[in-house]
Amino acid sequence: MEIKVNQGILSSNERTALENKKVFDENGLFVINIMGSPGAGKTTVLEKTIDILVNSVKLGVIEGDIYTSKDAQRIEKHGVPVKQINTGGACHLDAGMVSKVLTDFRLSEIELLVIENVGNLVCPVEFNLGEDIKIAVLSITEGDDKPMKYPLIFRESRAVILNKVDLIDFTDVDMNSLRTDIKRINPKIEIFEVSARTGQGINEWSRWLLEKVKDKNVKNAVN
C-alpha cells in the first residue's frame, strides 16, 4: 500500500519556514534564497556580490549542497561567516535544515543572510525557507527555452540574474525572446544581465539588493 503524504510534508515545511521568518524578522535580517541549475554560476555571482557589499552591509551565508563543502570553502575566503548544509542526496534545502544551522550564526550581527540552494531548477522552488525573496540565476548558455520549460522558479522569484552574458556571441540564444518569456511568466520580476566572470552587471544587481536590505531595516526601525 502506498500513502501519498506530499501535502502533509509541504505543510510541515511551511510551518517551519514561518518560524524561520519570525526569527529573521526579529533579528532585522533580510534573507535571500538563491536558486538555479548546477553550473548556472550561483556561487561565483555570490562571491562577486560579497566583494561589492562587504563594506556596506553585514553578511552571512548558508551554502546548500548534496555532499561537498566546496562552495562554503570558496565563500569563506571572502571573510564572511558561512555554514554548510549537506542534504545527503536531497535535491533541495528545506526549512528544517536551515532552522538547524541558524544557531551557529550571531544573527543580531547580520543584516543580509544569503542562502544558496542546491543546484536544481525544479525542486528548491517548492520549499520555502522563510526567506524574504527568492532569486533565480540562469546561465544564458542554458538556452532561451528554459523559462517556458521551468516556469515556476521564474514565477516565484523577485529577480532573475541572467549570467554568463560574456558568452552570448558564442551561443544561439535570443536574449529578447528570453526576456520576453520571463516577463510573460512574471511581469514584476527584475532582470539583471550579468557576467560573474568579467564582473559586468554585478554592480547594478548588488545596488538593487542593498536597497532591499536597507528597506527592510528602515521598516524594522519604524515598527
Add this chain to the structure above:
Amino acid sequence: MEIKVNQGILSSNERTALENKKVFDENGLFVINIMGSPGAGKTTVLEKTIDILVNSVKLGVIEGDIYTSKDAQRIEKHGVPVKQINTGGACHLDAGMVSKVLTDFRLSEIELLVIENVGNLVCPVEFNLGEDIKIAVLSITEGDDKPMKYPLIFRESRAVILNKVDLIDFTDVDMNSLRTDIKRINPKIEIFEVSARTGQGINEWSRWLLEKVKDKNVKNAVN
C-alpha cells in the same frame, strides 16, 4: 502525522522498471535514459545523433518535460516517432510514466529507444525506467566541480557526453580535472567530448551507441 514511504515508492518504481525492461528485451529494443541539467544540451545532442543514426537503426524517442512539448516538436522534425511525457511538476520521469506511453509505439519496429529525462542533475538518476544504460550529458560551461558535487549521476551512467567543448576557451574549466574526477567516481565510464552545435565528436559518440544497439541485437538473436 507524517509517514515516510520513500522506500515503498522506490520499490514500486523498481518493479515497474523491471516490467518495462522485460517488454524492451522481448521486442529486442536497446533503451537509453539521457539525463543532465537544464540546458546541458540533451535535445541538441539527440537531434545530431538521430541525423547520423537514422539510416542505420530504427529509432524511437520519449521526451520527458515538466510542462511543455517543445523538445518533442524538435525531435519530430527529424522524422522519428516521438512521444511526450509531461510530469506536471515532478523533477524526473518514473517507470510508470514510461510504461503508459509504450503502447503508443510499434515496439517491434524500433531498435533504439531514447528516453530524454527531465532536465535535472539529481532526481532522475534515482528512478530506473527499465533502460539498458544511463547516459549523462554535462555542459562544460557548468564548471569542472560538478562531478564531485553531483557524483551519483556519473556513478550510474555508462557514458558521459561533455557538451559545448567549442566554448572551452571562454571558460575557466580545467578539462583534465573534469575527466579525472569523473573517472575517479566511475573508472569504467566512457567520456565523449562533444559540441552538438558544431558537430564535433558526435560521430564518435554515435558509433559507440550504434555498437551497443547491435550488441544487444546479436545477443537476442543468439538466445
